[in-house]
Amino acid sequence: MAAAPNLVINPTRLWDTLMQTAQYGATAKGGIRRLAASEEDRQVRDWFKNACEALGCTVQIDTCGNMFATRPGRRTDLLPIALGSHLDTQPTGGKFDGVLGVLAALEALRTLIDMGYETNAPVMIVNWTNEEGARFAPAMLGSGAYAGIFTEEAAHAAADREGTTLQSALSTIGYVGPEPVATQRFQALFELHIEQGPILEADNKTIGVVTGVQGISWFEVTVNGQEAHTGATPMHLRRNALLGAARMIEAINTVGLAHVPGVASVGLLENRPNSRNVVPGEVFFTIDLRHPDATILTQMEQACQSALSDIATAMNLDIDQHRAWHSPPVLFSPAMIACVRQGATQAGLPARDITSGAGHDAAYIARIVPATMIFVPCLNGVSHNEAESATPQDCAAGAQVLLNALLGYDGQFG
Amino acid sequence: MAAAPNLVINPTRLWDTLMQTAQYGATAKGGIRRLAASEEDRQVRDWFKNACEALGCTVQIDTCGNMFATRPGRRTDLLPIALGSHLDTQPTGGKFDGVLGVLAALEALRTLIDMGYETNAPVMIVNWTNEEGARFAPAMLGSGAYAGIFTEEAAHAAADREGTTLQSALSTIGYVGPEPVATQRFQALFELHIEQGPILEADNKTIGVVTGVQGISWFEVTVNGQEAHTGATPMHLRRNALLGAARMIEAINTVGLAHVPGVASVGLLENRPNSRNVVPGEVFFTIDLRHPDATILTQMEQACQSALSDIATAMNLDIDQHRAWHSPPVLFSPAMIACVRQGATQAGLPARDITSGAGHDAAYIARIVPATMIFVPCLNGVSHNEAESATPQDCAAGAQVLLNALLGYDGQFG
Numbered sequence: 001m002a003a004a005p006n007l008v009i010n011p012t013r014l015w016d017t018l019m020q021t022a023q024y025g026a027t028a029k030g031g032i033r034r035l036a037a038s039e040e041d042r043q044v045r046d047w048f049k050n051a052c053e054a055l056g057c058t059v060q061i062d063t064c065g066n067m068f069a070t071r072p073g074r075r076t077d078l079l080p081i082a083l084g085s086h087l088d089t090q091p092t093g094g095k096f097d098g099v100l101g102v103l104a105a106l107e108a109l110r111t112l113i114d115m116g117y118e119t120n121a122p123v124m125i126v127n128w129t130n131e132e133g134a135r136f137a138p139a140m141l142g143s144g145a146y147a148g149i150f151t152e153e154a155a156h157a158a159a160d161r162e163g164t165t166l167q168s169a170l171s172t173i174g175y176v177g178p179e180p181v182a183t184q185r186f187q188a189l190f191e192l193h194i195e196q197g198p199i200l201e202a203d204n205k206t207i208g209v210v211t212g213v214q215g216i217s218w219f220e221v222t223v224n225g226q227e228a229h230t231g232a233t234p235m236h237l238r239r240n241a242l243l244g245a246a247r248m249i250e251a252i253n254t255v256g257l258a259h260v261p262g263v264a265s266v267g268l269l270e271n272r273p274n275s276r277n278v279v280p281g282e283v284f285f286t287i288d289l290r291h292p293d294a295t296i297l298t299q300m301e302q303a304c305q306s307a308l309s310d311i312a313t314a315m316n317l318d319i320d321q322h323r324a325w326h327s328p329p330v331l332f333s334p335a336m337i338a339c340v341r342q343g344a345t346q347a348g349l350p351a352r353d354i355t356s357g358a359g360h361d362a363a364y365i366a367r368i369v370p371a372t373m374i375f376v377p378c379l380n381g382v383s384h385n386e387a388e389s390a391t392p393q394d395c396a397a398g399a400q401v402l403l404n405a406l407l408g409y410d411g412q413f414g
Numbered sequence: 415m416a417a418a419p420n421l422v423i424n425p426t427r428l429w430d431t432l433m434q435t436a437q438y439g440a441t442a443k444g445g446i447r448r449l450a451a452s453e454e455d456r457q458v459r460d461w462f463k464n465a466c467e468a469l470g471c472t473v474q475i476d477t478c479g480n481m482f483a484t485r486p487g488r489r490t491d492l493l494p495i496a497l498g499s500h501l502d503t504q505p506t507g508g509k510f511d512g513v514l515g516v517l518a519a520l521e522a523l524r525t526l527i528d529m530g531y532e533t534n535a536p537v538m539i540v541n542w543t544n545e546e547g548a549r550f551a552p553a554m555l556g557s558g559a560y561a562g563i564f565t566e567e568a569a570h571a572a573a574d575r576e577g578t579t580l581q582s583a584l585s586t587i588g589y590v591g592p593e594p595v596a597t598q599r600f601q602a603l604f605e606l607h608i609e610q611g612p613i614l615e616a617d618n619k620t621i622g623v624v625t626g627v628q629g630i631s632w633f634e635v636t637v638n639g640q641e642a643h644t645g646a647t648p649m650h651l652r653r654n655a656l657l658g659a660a661r662m663i664e665a666i667n668t669v670g671l672a673h674v675p676g677v678a679s680v681g682l683l684e685n686r687p688n689s690r691n692v693v694p695g696e697v698f699f700t701i702d703l704r705h706p707d708a709t710i711l712t713q714m715e716q717a718c719q720s721a722l723s724d725i726a727t728a729m730n731l732d733i734d735q736h737r738a739w740h741s742p743p744v745l746f747s748p749a750m751i752a753c754v755r756q757g758a759t760q761a762g763l764p765a766r767d768i769t770s771g772a773g774h775d776a777a778y779i780a781r782i783v784p785a786t787m788i789f790v791p792c793l794n795g796v797s798h799n800e801a802e803s804a805t806p807q808d809c810a811a812g813a814q815v816l817l818n819a820l821l822g823y824d825g826q827f828g
Contacts, residue, residue, distance in 0.1 A: 197646025230679040230702045231771025232611025235670045243667050246660035253657050256649045265644040267692050269685045276681045276700045286690045288644045357645025
């Protein structure tokens with residue numbers, strides 16, 4: 001592939017934009033509270049729309065509130081190449097999760113315009129509605145509706161805890177647009193995002209070339225033994241459900257270690273009756289298994305189920321284990337991945353391949369349109385937290401690679 | 415020691431008495447709800463008082479509601495030998511916990527009277543107030559006040575969840591007696607009780623010769639790691655507090671297995687933040703260590719503390735462990751233990767030595783007066799439950815050994 005033109009983004013302008021828009025929903029602890037379709041969301045949406053229109057873009061909004069700002073390209077026979085992410089946040093969210101992906105796209109567009117550079121395909125910036133799922137469950141409603149994961153009706157009907165639906169909340173802030181969902185077509189989506197994990201930081205890499213999203217399997221396990229008095233019941237006469245669960249947690253961890261880069265975790269555990277002087281009679285816990293390869297994910301499931309059954313049998317415990325949720329792995333577009341990798345090389349930035357452990361808008365979009373992602377580090381891997389932090393240098397690096405990847409991908413149409 | 419006179423209790427009368435009084439507070443599931451100083455407690459107390467007076471006993475009641483029914487002996491220079499336990503129950507208690515000890519004492523007394531047998535020392539039956547601690551915490555308030563563990567004022571001030579004090583509740587049912595606590599003196603206390611554990615049943619023994627009560631040490635442990643996203647955090651970059659706790663639970667179990675007949679248990683565990691897709695950042699749990707020998711109990715404490723520290727260090731976890739409660743071991747009177755053992759032999763009943771894992775009135779009394787206990791099996795070791803069950807044969811066996819032990823002990827004064 002030919003190197004893309006050497007356009008350089010403006011790191012200061014990007015950072016200033018990040019800090020300026022962080023005022024919409026700013027929290028005392030330096031984070032953002034900008035729930036989907038809230039007044040704060042309206043403020044940042046209005047700002048974004050004005051900023052795009054000031055650049056000469058056409059901004060269109062679909063019935064789910066997804067926003068599409070388009071700058072024409074040299075050719076009119078091509079669908080746009082899209083860049084974007086989301087502007088909504090968690091209730092006590094940080095300044096970078098999602099926001100960086102939209103504002104870096106804006107910075108890329110501003111750079112093109114500054115340089116008077118005309119792409120072959122149109123360029124589109126997307127802001128997806130309700131990625132976080134913090135106000136309206138489930139997460140990624142806007143991109144999910146676009147990708148046909150949810151119907152428009154289902155997305156509209158999603159309600160917050162007060163019973164307000166997404167449609168009603170969007171209507172209140174003026175963001176139920178006229179365009180039917182999924183009619184704002186594009187040919188490819190690049191999404192820049194903070195990693196929300198510790199891998200890049202630990203490996204001293206600035207750019208994560210995201211090759212896909214891990215498949216996820218959730219299981220629910222109930223272990224039953226026999227409640228008994230801790231003082232009156234000798235060790236050898238116990239059927240201790242918590243001891244059994246402890247051995248199962250160790251076994252699940254071993255399955256994770258044996259299937260790197262897969263992960264295996266027990267996040268939730270309830271011990272019953274949970275009294276200091278009662279040998280636990282029942283434990284409920286959940287298993288979270290992830291791997292980028294569907295076949296290996298299945299092997300992990302089988303290894304866990306088998307290990308847990310063996311432990312239960314050896315300890316005379318009863319066990320019930322069943323699958324609670326499954327999300328298949330997503331493989332991103334090889335051609336787009338190559339553009340990201342080349343874009344990092346071109347910028348002289350240390351990069352490594354990485355698989356996303358979390359869901360993202362691009363993961364849904366990848367089911368219907370070629371898509372990929374770029375990760376930059378965040379401090380200590382902390383996200384969904386007001387302490388979420390990314391450096392100006394890393395944000396600029398991500399925006400530069402986003403621009404490079406866009407131009408590299410666009411180069412095929414020249 | 416000379417064999418005691420061969421008097422035989424009446425198994426049918428004992429069982430009928432158990433079933434008759436089980437009507438005071440009877441539950442639909444076949445248990446008893448007879449909380450301390452409740453109306454149901456008044457009913458059984460009145461019944462007990464009348465039954466003792468019908469046998470010619472003097473019944474005295476102290477200011478904490480403890481009841482003492484005395485039949486004179488041949489000699490007037492001796493303090494009574496006491497038999498007894500408690501008539502209060504858990505909210506959904508069984509028909510035998512405590513009750514058997516009082517009604518078997520009554521059956522022993524009835525047998526003496528039937529046979530016209532005069533003991534050397536007076537015989538006393540005791541019903542201790544609020545042994546269960548279910549309505550008024552802590553447990554064993556009546557025997558504890560008698561033994562000087564609690565002041566009378568503290569016992570009186572203990573309040574239930576509605577704010578009613580023990581003194582007020584006893585006053586309502588007419589059982590704040592005129593006698594100052596601990597002035598109803600006796601020289602020894604035998605307490606028959608169901609085992610509330612599975613040892614006798616598993617060992618096919620009818621009589622447990624109780625040699626003492628285990629010492630108890632409770633610890634509280636907090637393990638701190640780092641909350642992290644289950645999907646975005648590779649196995650080797652985790653500081654998983656729950657995995658650490660799982661290894662600690664295994665280590666604590668190993669300490670128990672290495673110090674039989676001691677026991678080591680984790681009964682209560684709280685996992686934080688306890689979410690399916692978050693690697694746990696903090697776990698709180700409790701440790702319950704018990705051993706009849708104070709020195710070995712200390713060794714168990716040290717073994718646990720050392721093992722937990724090692725695990726935390728190896729896993730880069732922070733740990734806080736501190737002692738929450740300590741109750742020293744109780745050794746029962748060797749002379750009285752010998753009388754119980756001899757009483758079982760005399761009755762031809764299979765017996766074994768056993769240490770009580772739970773607290774009992776006799777454990778407090780043993781601090782100031784010679785005391786011991788007799789255990790009989792209960793089905794599956796289940797107690798504090800409406801399903802609590804003991805056979806008529808085992809109840810009768812316990813009552814017979816109680817009578818034999820009384821007569822054996824009394825024989826020294828002939």
